[in-house]
Amino acid sequence: MDLRQLRYFVGVVEAGSFTKAAAQLNVAQSALSLHLRRMEEGFGTQLLVRDRTGVTLTSAGTKLMHHARIILRQVSLAEVELTSKIKSPSGEVTIGIPSGAARVMVTELLASAKERLPKVSLKIVEGMSGLIEEWMNAGRLNLAVLYRTVESPGAGKVLATEELCLVVPPGQPPFGNTIPLADLHLYPLAVPMRVNNVRRSVADVIAQHGCALDVRFEMDSLTAIISMVMDGKAYSILTPSAIQREVSLDQVRAVRIVEPTVQRSVVLATNPRDERSIEVIAVHALICGVVQLLARDGAWPTTLPEAELTVPDDRHSRVA
Known part of the structure; x- marks a missing residue:
């Protein structure tokens, strides 16, 4: 029958x-x-x-x-x-986003979701990158924005590439616009814990070039790290997206690290159990569009993969 x-x-x-x-x-x-x-x-x-x-x-x-x-x-x-x-996808989708990326993408993401996916409820979980990765591995998230080395982005969709910079207190000469990697040891640092991807990315490049860092403070709080730099108590190594607001207010300065640059990939990972979920697929596409929008508009100082550079400049096309 x-x-x-x-x-x-x-x-x-x-x-x-x-x-x-x-x-x-x-x-x-x-x-x-x-x-x-x-x-x-x-x-x-x-x-x-x-x-x-x-x-x-x-x-x-x-x-x-x-x-x-x-x-x-x-x-x-x-x-x-x-x-x-x-x-018209509906349901709840939980997304893990590291604190730095959350500062530039959450507002636009929620606004786009309200317009494009009105029946989908987004739950945003923000934390340092090491914690987000732990939660993703534990299966507590449907989607997660993760950081990887450029050479080994791993599984997931590569959204963009970011450069790390030395974050310095305002009004402290003699900083120019760049600083050689070999000179980073001259500055006492407040940085994330060792499990954090920023820390691992810098440590890998430092080790390859026989350099060293003067790490004075380790903390998994982006707000606390930035506050220490603003108060002139330390320097830090972060991405421009993490300090964009403070830079615009002249509360800190971002000095580009060169010789060589230190880069990392921003990757969007999907929980394997959710790969066929209609609402997760829809939110995945939405996040990709939002990152493209922010990068092209200069709201997120990052570099898009070459394949994304030809996306039309219509707003709805970018977040559809």
């Missing part, structure tokens, strides 16, 4: 004859008869009594008719619900 046989069975019963049902269902009368005979053979009982005036149900046929209507109704409801969800 399959759904087609059930539909044919109900069609014949409701039409009252094979001839009328064949015309209504647009199926040959011989095909209908064959399907009904196979159903009766499969159940091992007669379902219909056939005569010149049409068909009538046997007691077994009456029972099947009751179940068939329920089954077909449920199938129809499922089709409507799933089709509607594809057209």
